[in-house]
Amino acid sequence: MAIKLFDSLSREVRELTPSHADGVFRFYNCGPTVYAPAHIGNFRTFVVNDVLRRLLELEFGPDKVKHVRNVTDVDDKTIKRARDENRSLAAVTQQWTDKFHADCAALNCLPPHVEPTATGHIREQVDMIDCLMRHGNAYRAADGSVYFKVSSFSNYGRLSRVKERELQPGSALAGKSQAVDADEKEDGSDFALWKAHKPDDGENRWESPWGPGRPGWHIECSAMSKKHLGDTIDLHTGGVDLLFPHHENEIAQSECCNGVQFSRQWYHSEHLLVDGKKMSKSLGNLYTLDDLVAKGFSPMAIRYALLAGHPRKQLNFTLDSLHAAEKALATLRAHRAALAPAAAAHDAFAPVIAALQDDLNTPAALGALFTILNRKEGQPDLASFDRAMFALGFDLSAKTAAPKADAPPEIAALAEKRWAAKQAKDFATADALRKELAAAGWTMLDRKDGYSLEPAKK
């Protein structure tokens, strides 16, 4: 089998292959900007990339995959956050990097092999900008900032298929003034490689041949990809919103500097929608992992829900989908407990892997999974099942995160009374007390040897 993935550049499904002689598949996934907790839309992309990472390991071997995902720890937002909180940039970005790692772990995402930071690669970025200056692809503006000259790269726009970047009537930019520093640029579509220091940047400045300042956002990924994966990589991934201008700019920078193809293939996952709209603070439909855990959902259910739609289609996220995911996961746990450790080694769950290998069709994989589980004949073996769980990244040992709220004394007393009545076979009293508990918002679950109390589900 081979892993096939839609390539955003050629617009066709292509087989993934390593191009380097060492047989190591190299892929770069644009990571988060660490100034606040990531939301579940961000995590959709990271979870999808995690499934891809797992598939690659199954296909090429664990030591034949090199996965790089950056952390953007210097930009307008991180600097603003540090300024607003009167803290150092490093303190702010470390806090949110740690939170990001904790969330990723909760979602059972494998850590990338290298996780470079922008501030840790200033030299590499400066070197690359210098290279672009020497090649005539960049220029220094009056304020000391350095811009990439878009007109110097004839292939610009190939990825996003947008040639003309001028304002169009009806565009989001129409009516607004152009970028603040547009007059500094030779062309409105030129983008910053190096941003000259401004008072608002505070202490966050680095030296460069063009004066103090900080790197632009786009050059970060080009420089770190080059350093850790080489001039030509096998795959570059990210969310669709990065397609333009970020990825378009990366191609321009890298190919102008290195003179060779930047990435052999591109993959973009679609947006997660909430209530039919893209998540945004202004719409008030933005969820973080913590928001959902606080509602009683387990991170694994969130992972499941994020994989329930095709990664290249917008997925409308709802709380209902989380309920469904929680139930489905419980079913998987029950099935796993019933599977035989090692029968005849027929790979019953191969169709699950096959669906994933077919352009990361996660919903089809989940469908195949249950179809196989529901079959009456045959006994699927555990190793095959576990391989499918590994590929999907489902950790079935994780318990449902039911909030363990302790019942107040009067509720506990009622429960005791009901249990006693039941033991005495006074079912009328027992039933009446169950209703009373329910009215108070508590559900009593009986077992053979006792009972448990849980807050009633809405």
Next chain:
RNA sequence: GGCGCGGUAGCCAAGUGGUAAGGCCGAGGUCUGCAAAACCUCUAUGCGCCGGUUCAAUUCCGGCCCGCGCCUCCA
């Protein structure tokens, strides 16, 4: 205005030129005093609308309606 995507059962969501995977919810049943859990069974003659091609279209083509995203920091 440009570029792109989507509209499949109550909800979520695969898929195919030959008659619709799967999950959730719901209904019925078995089992337990009841409830919960578990297990069994059932649940779209139809895939936005209108035309066209075809022996056959939800699946191909054309038009239309509706929704969403990008073009601005963004996964």
